[in-house]
Amino acid sequence: MSHNKPQASQDTKTLAATEVVATTDHYQAMLDKFITVDMQADLSSLSDIDKRVLRKLISVADVLDKVYLEQTYENNAEIRKQIQESNLANTAQLLSLYDLHYGPWDTLEDDKIFFGDIPRPKGAGVYPTDMTKAEFNQWIQDHPQDEVAFKSGYTVIKRQGDKLVAIPYSQAYATQMQQAAELMREAAALTQDAFLSKRADAFLNDEYRDSEMAWMDLDGTLEVAIGPYETYTDKLFGYKTFFEAFITVRNPEDSAKLDVYKQYLKGMELNLPIPDEHKNFQRGSESPISVVDQVAGGGTLLLQRDPVS
Structure with missing residues (x-):
């Protein structure tokens, strides 16, 4: 029996290494669906003021990028942290995929999960993750005064105890x-x-x-x-x-x-x-x-x- 233990251990290591290679190849194939394009813009026609305005607007874009990440799934930032701390051999690839898809779901493959086990909520991060259409519609039927706010394009639906509330974007973010x-x-x-x-x-x-x-x-x-x-x-x-x-x-x-x-x-x-x-x-x-x-x-x-x- 003792003679076989090292062999079994070696087989386990070989299988693990094979799985890492296969996973690495899979993630790389996902990344290869994207190409990097170096977009060059001629800024010579911009005045100094235009360039200052442009920098301000790019800063706004960075802020809104973070808002969209939260809108996509309210715990998205925590998932990215989990990837960073996972110490997996594929961590760098996973982070790249996460940043491309704004979450752990492959948006090119019907939101297939590539990290963790959380299915992508149909209501993203702007409804309770467990909300169904039937529940939403029933709430409006029972509370018709909430219909405008609930169907507004600028509110997030949240649970507060046993109630549902519509929170304006200006407050939610x-x-x-x-x-x-x-x-x-x-x-x-x-x-x-x-x-x-x-x-x-x-x-x-x-x-x-x-x-x-x-x-x-x-x-x-x-x-x-x-x-x-x-x-x-x-x-x-x-x-x-x-x-x-x-x-x-x-x-x-x-x-x-x-x-x-x-x-x-x-x-x-x-x-x-x-x-x-x-x-x-x-x-x-x-x-x-x-x-x-x-x-x-x-x-x-x-x-x-x-x-x-």
Whole structure:
């Protein structure tokens, strides 16, 4: 018997090593589905003030990136910490996958778990993880006064004892919203841009319409979309918006090449394959059409931020 023990121990070690190699290869295959693209933006047309504003906006993108991570799953930060402290041979790969997918679920494979054993909640981090559609609908049926707040795109649904409550984003993510608002106001003070100041207000009061209207008038060197927009991470109902940032710099030379198409906007609107009542025949020929270079992104865009020198 003693003669066989070393052999059994060696077999166990060999099997363990084989499993590590197989797992490593699997994780690498997951990582290989992504490629790194070095996005270069020509910033030569930016003034010194534009560059200062751009840095502020990239800082906002970093803040909103953290909000989106929490919106995706409220314990996401704890899971990342668990990966870091796991001391697995594949820790570096797992962290890379976690950062790419904003959680331990493979978003390219129907949210298949690649670390831990927690299924991805359909309601992400904006509903109780155990909430069902039936429970949500029953609550509204029993409490019709809550319907507007519960279906709002800017609230998180939480349990408080045996009750359900809708908490506005400005309260649920108060620290981050205050940080984002302060940075937006600092950027707005440099440019007197109505969108930036109104969006700062929206971060604190959850009223986004005014800032959306101001966004329509943006026509400067910097083009930004920043705030809560897309709803597809909410797989329970699709009600809740998720934070993102899309920060770009206008390419003046290539944008000028598109000016010729402005004269055809009305005709293109006329020929859209939708009912006439949904067409905008008041669209002017001065509607902005721009070519832009992306310099930063965050949140639902799942993009890395590039530094601005």
